[in-house]
Amino acid sequence: MLSLKEAASWPLTNRLLCAGLLGALMAAAVYVAWLAGLGASLQAAQEEEARLRAAYRLSRAKADRVPVLREQQRQAGAALASLERQLPRQQEMADLLSSINQAGLDRGLHFTLFKPGPALPATQPAHYVALPITVQVRGGYHAIGAFAADLARLPRIVTVHELALVAGNDGVLTLDAVLHAYRLPDAAELAVQAKLPPVKMQPLPVRRVVVPFAGSDYDAAGLPDPFGAAVLAVAATQNAVAAPDLKRAREPLESVALSEMAMVGSVQHAGRLSALIQAGGRVHVVAMGQHLGQDHGLVTAISEQGLRYREVLQEANGAWRERRGGIDVQTGKVLKPVIVEAQP
Template sequence: MLSLKTASQWPLRVRFACATLAGVLMAALLYLAWLDGLVAAVQVAQGEEARLRAGLLLAQARVGQLPQWRLQQRQAGAELARLEQQLPDQQAMAALLSDINAAGQARGVQFSLFKPGAARPQGHYVALPIAIQLRGGYHAMGALLADLARLPRIVTVHELVLTAGKDRLLTLDAVLHAYRLPDAQERAAQAALAPKPAAPAPVPAALAWQPLVDVDVPPYEAAGFADPFGALPVAQAGQQQGGAAAPDLRRPREALESVAVPAMRMVGSVRQDGRLSALLLAGERVYRVAAGQYLGPDHGRVTQVSEQALEYREVLREPGGGWRERRGSLALQKSGAAARASARQDAPAEEAP
């Protein structure tokens, strides 16, 4: 019987057969290890094939959407160009500030403060804050803000504070933000400070771009609404309440109705086409006012104009809900700045709307 202890004494044929058997077993083990790795590699390749096949199907679907993407790209480019037209360059910013000031004057609102601040770069645009302080009537300020919303340029209003004064006029403190395109130097500075762009995100399968919807800002309609700071309810025009007829609260307000009567001065008169008009100094502007026009926040209406005085009639709200009439006059003044303002009326004066 063969024993491993005497393996060196085994016959040569036996020793050769055992060595052959051991080699075959070693080769079998190595083959099994190689085969296991090959199976794992085949599984990885099959998974990669499935992923690539799904990517191919997705790419084929996107190729079918390419004409639609190109059309939307042209539409987005045209819309971007239209939006950039609402952002003036640095040279056109002065014209925008002039338009804002003119909008306030057209509504009879006085600018007590108009102070542009330092420009603030905001990426693709530059914001210019403008601190303003307005004095006037509530509805006149509402109409002015509606006019700003309808400007061809983008102007937003921030930090609004309304304060009612003893003269029944309101003071509005706010910050306007006007926007413009950056110039070459500002773009270069922003590009130097911008972080390095990250890797591009994968293109989504669905189209996400939608065109912007134009918003039509309606005109400011104060008809039928009372001044909340005056707490005056709406009454029908001509309706008799108490001692006087109620005024027409639905009519359009005129420029001088946002100015308190004590703040006006009569500085002269002018006759045109046989009609005599008074020249009233309100703030830094001179208005030409004829009989029948309105002035002051209390529904004042000019009843008579002479070369020496202007007479008016006001209608005031009583605490009990009725209306009472009050009459007054503005006498001609010729002293100081008023006399100089009257002398300047050799040129045609601006008539209050």
Template sequence: MLRLKKASLWPLPARLASAALTAALVAALLHLAWLHGLLAAVQAAQGEEARLRTTYLQAQARAGRLPGWREQQRRAGAELARLEWQLPNSQQMAALLSDINAAGQSRGVQFTLFKPGLPQPQAYYVALPIAVQLRGAYHAMGELMADLARLRRIVTVHELALTGGKDGMLTLDAVLHAYRLPDAQERAALARVPPLPIQQAPLAWRVLPDFIPLPYAGTALPDPFAAPLQAQQAQQAQQAARGGVAGPDLRRPRAALESVALPALSMVGSVRHAGRLSALLLAGQRVYRVEVGQHLGQDHGVVTAISEQAVQYRELLREADGPWRERRGSLGLQVAGSAGAAAKASLPEAAP
């Protein structure tokens, strides 16, 4: 019987067979270890293949959406350019302020305060606050707010406060904010400011609907400040009965030329249209066409007659709480330089 302790004494065939069997077992163990490592590598490769396949499919899906994204980028760039066009640069701000002033004058609203403040740089724009105080009728104020919304540039209204007066006119205190693009120095200053942390989140871009400002539609509504005027109108009627003339209609919308003092108006010509003679009045750099019955001046003036040589008007004045008094006057034709002034100016018709 063969024993392992006496393996050296085994016959040669037995020793050779034992060595061969041992070598076969070692080889089998090594092969099993190699197969185990190879199996792990195959499984890892299969996992990597699945991951790469998923990544490829996702990239292929994104590539399919690339034309749409490029179109969105193009539309976003066009929308950004359109929005930036609404922001003037520093050289164009003077024209914007002039447009605001002209909008008030066209509605018969008088600016008693127009004070621009210090620029307020923001991340992408510069806000210019403008403290204003206006006097005018209630509905004229509403029409002016609608006109500001229809300006080519962006103007917003803040801190609005309305105060009624004894003469029927309202005082509006507000802060207008005009916006412009930053200049080179302001952009350099903003570039030195560290940006605020932004949360990483997917951006969803969509086209904003076009903002179409609506016209003022409150003309037919009653003036909420007109109720206290009823007693005042009754008092005016009593005063007119004792002496003087009837007072003006304080609730009517103010005309464009009522924000201009009469000494600043001059007659530069006349035109005849549909058989009616109209006068051409120069106010500043603009020429207005007025007819009989239209209002002008800051004392409730109204045109009573027009000839080729002069414009006759009537004003209503009042001292303290006394009766209304009538004052009449005329604007004579200014011959010298009138043709040149009329040629350079536009001819809008003054609102009645």
């Protein structure tokens, strides 16, 4: 029996057979290791193929959506162009503010505050500039609703924010709100926007079917006024004054708002003290008992420090109420040459 310890003394034939068997075993081990590497490469190639197939299907789906996306881009461009046509330029904003004010006056509302503020700075490149307008309006519930509808019908875009509606102690509703009027940016504002960092585009939202609004007319006038009971209860506790004489001839200063008048001094006229009121580029001599302002204002007292007046306003419930106020002398004001007119 052959022993490995005596392998050197084996016959040549046995030694050759043993060497061949050892070589075959080594070749088999190398072959098995090579097959394992091929298997790993095959698995990696199959995973890469699956990834590429998924990417291909995703790209194919995106390619199929290209016509839809182009149509959405066309619709967005058309909508943007339509909205830009509703945006005035800076020099047209005065007309827009006048239209907003006139819309309230046409509904019988009284503006106690109409204060345009500075344009809101853009935090990102935008196609518009927003101009906030703080307003306080007094009147009836349905008149305020109709005023909001009139704002929606304006040819320019105006939105309502921070709306608050309360019934006052005098029985009249007061609307506090901030209106936003929009305009196109000017060259300086465009230059500032160009320096802003780019905004990451968000994906388009899922398109929903929206039923268009048939119109902006206020059609709730027949519904009950939710503030009606409170307004009537308050009004019943207050004494109404007599209605003014609507047929009397109006005096010149009754066409000018009190906010546009300024008292610049006083003068002794016909043995009594009269006020010098500057309005519309002229200085008018106003005596006691004369009318001024757009709400049947009557001058009740004149002194060297100012004048006092009494107005009569018609409230939402039809009653006439009295309001008192005054115009103080503007001291230290340099007057331009004007024409002094004495009222009859």
